[in-house]
Amino acid sequence: MPHPNPPTFWHATTEITDYPKLEGDLTADVAIVGGGFTGLSAALRLSERGASVVLVEGQAIAFGASGRNAGFVVPNFSKADPAYVIAKLGEEKGHRLLRLVAQGGDRVFEIARQYGLEDAQRTGWLQPAHSAEMAEALKKRVEAWQLFGRPVEWIDAREIRERTGMPIYHGALSDRSGGTINPVAYARTLARAAVAAGAQVFEQSPATGVEKDAGGWRVVTPAGSISAGHILLCTNAFETGAAARLGKTVIPLQVYQIATEPLDAALIERFSPRREPVSDTRANIFTYRLTRDNRLISGGMAILPVSAEQRMARTIAERLAFELDLPSVPRTDYVWRGTAAVTTDFLPHICEFGPNFIGATGCNGRGVAMTTMFGDVLADAVLGAVPLDQLAVPLMPADAVPFRPIARAAPSFFLIRGLMSDRRAITRTAHKPSSTAA
Numbered sequence: 417m418p419h420p421n422p423p424t425f426w427h428a429t430t431e432i433t434d435y436p437k438l439e440g441d442l443t444a445d446v447a448i449v450g451g452g453f454t455g456l457s458a459a460l461r462l463s464e465r466g467a468s469v470v471l472v473e474g475q476a477i478a479f480g481a482s483g484r485n486a487g488f489v490v491p492n493f494s495k496a497d498p499a500y501v502i503a504k505l506g507e508e509k510g511h512r513l514l515r516l517v518a519q520g521g522d523r524v525f526e527i528a529r530q531y532g533l534e535d536a537q538r539t540g541w542l543q544p545a546h547s548a549e550m551a552e553a554l555k556k557r558v559e560a561w562q563l564f565g566r567p568v569e570w571i572d573a574r575e576i577r578e579r580t581g582m583p584i585y586h587g588a589l590s591d592r593s594g595g596t597i598n599p600v601a602y603a604r605t606l607a608r609a610a611v612a613a614g615a616q617v618f619e620q621s622p623a624t625g626v627e628k629d630a631g632g633w634r635v636v637t638p639a640g641s642i643s644a645g646h647i648l649l650c651t652n653a654f655e656t657g658a659a660a661r662l663g664k665t666v667i668p669l670q671v672y673q674i675a676t677e678p679l680d681a682a683l684i685e686r687f688s689p690r691r692e693p694v695s696d697t698r699a700n701i702f703t704y705r706l707t708r709d710n711r712l713i714s715g716g717m718a719i720l721p722v723s724a725e726q727r728m729a730r731t732i733a734e735r736l737a738f739e740l741d742l743p744s745v746p747r748t749d750y751v752w753r754g755t756a757a758v759t760t761d762f763l764p765h766i767c768e769f770g771p772n773f774i775g776a777t778g779c780n781g782r783g784v785a786m787t788t789m790f791g792d793v794l795a796d797a798v799l800g801a802v803p804l805d806q807l808a809v810p811l812m813p814a815d816a817v818p819f820r821p822i823a824r825a826a827p828s829f830f831l832i833r834g835l836m837s838d839r840r841a842i843t844r845t846a847h848k849p850s851s852t853a854a
């Protein structure tokens with residue numbers, strides 16, 4: 417099967433079963449294009465609710481962002497605050513989206529428990545503030561989420577230092593409903609559950625096109641087709657074949673990830689006594705989590721995201737050593753790259769391409785929980801339970817991002833600006849750096 421090459425840590429260490437190629441012509445209530453968390457969650461929800469479903473994946477299950485992410489389960493937005501969401505969408509639609517996001521962590525861990533995903537740890541999630549200004553913004557974010565009944569709280573500078581060993585933070589948002597998963601195992605669990613509920617799943621079956629058909633639509637693959645009343649495009653930032661019309665509505669963002677060698681338990685106790693995943697508020701975001709075998713997973717973006725794997729592997733490992741005050745730079749055992757889908761308003765979107773033909777994308781780097789919830793939203797849309805314009809995820813025009821070739825360079829521009837503002841905002845007093853920051 418065509419898995420990422422070189423493999424991610426997840427692909428290299430997770431047992432993988434193959435699904436067949438689609439050969440011949442099938443008929444179903446719903447055809448789903450894309451075998452990541454979005455397509456698989458939708459396949460599971462729809463099959464459980466009695467629809468016949470055929471899902472085609474162009475490469476292999478979890479080939480895209482769903483197999484390449486860091487596995488942080490974060491029921492939150494990357495850039496948007498609850499107040500921003502309400503200002504952008506209005507009270508009613510804003511509250512619908514916020515209620516959906518609020519359930520994301522519960523749903524991921526419920527699926528993990530129900531379908532026996534072993535590599536899932538509900539340790540909570542920490543978002544430390546790197547500046548006094550961000551601390552004030554996060555305190556407001558905590559209050560806003562508490563109004564939705566979320567298990568979110570503000571912890572002070574002393575406590576975040578105890579929980580990360582890092583002296584630079586002004587406090588942190590702590591969300592007890594978050595945690596970590598092995599993303600490839602999670603995607604494979606969703607696929608197995610969807611098949612058990614009646615869905616048919618095919619790999620190495622790229623949708624090359626979509627045609628009108630007497631009964632609705634026909635999804636065409638190199639060796640077969642699916643005639644269906646409904647189509648769900650779940651192809652995230654991809655742009656080949658049928659995916660192009662969804663892919664052009666977002667800006668692709670290249671993100672690099674590494675997994676280090678396993679670290680000593682006594683060392684881990686210093687920076688992760690509770691094994692909580694951490695993503696701070698810097699523009700050049702600093703993140704880390706542990707795997708079950710005590711490796712650190714961390715990531716970053718490159719200013720020039722071309723052939724940058726080895727360069728980024730070094731930069732990310734050095735940053736880990738510096739920020740966590742490790743005795744030496746840890747060896748990098750795995751490095752990989754994935755593409756996240758960014759929208760211009762930083763919110764997830766549903767797009768309509770024709771009658772009963774919709775797609776969902778735009779998780780802006782916080783997609784494990786959100787794409788799981790997409791499953792419910794897409795099932796509601798297909799089964800007619802909720803009109804499209806009242807779905808919990810906003811319906812947006814399926815237009816290409818304006819000036820997209822220029823917009824693609826925007827992440828690099830914001831990264832350069834962010835590196836400068838991060839440097840200005842952080843006061844380092846308590847520990848002596850052992851290497852320079854990335």
Ligand SMILES: Cc1cc2nc3c(=O)[nH]c(=O)nc-3n(C[C@H](O)[C@H](O)[C@H](O)COP(=O)(O)OP(=O)(O)OC[C@H]3O[C@@H](n4cnc5c(N)ncnc54)[C@H](O)[C@@H]3O)c2cc1C
Nearest residue numbers: 450452453454474480481482485488623652754782783784
């Ligand atoms: C490096 C990285 C780290 C991240 N870390 C985190 C994290 O820690 N926590 C978090 O919440 N989010 C994270 N994210 C975001 C999260 O991974 C994504 O939001 C989520 O996986 C998107 O899922 P998806 O199913 O929509 O898309 P994808 O997983 O990208 O799936 C789309 C699928 O469609 C298939 N496809 C494309 N074109 C076709 C076609 N024509 N026919 C058939 N199939 C096709 C692709 O092969 C692919 O498998 C990260 C993203 C990246 C890139």
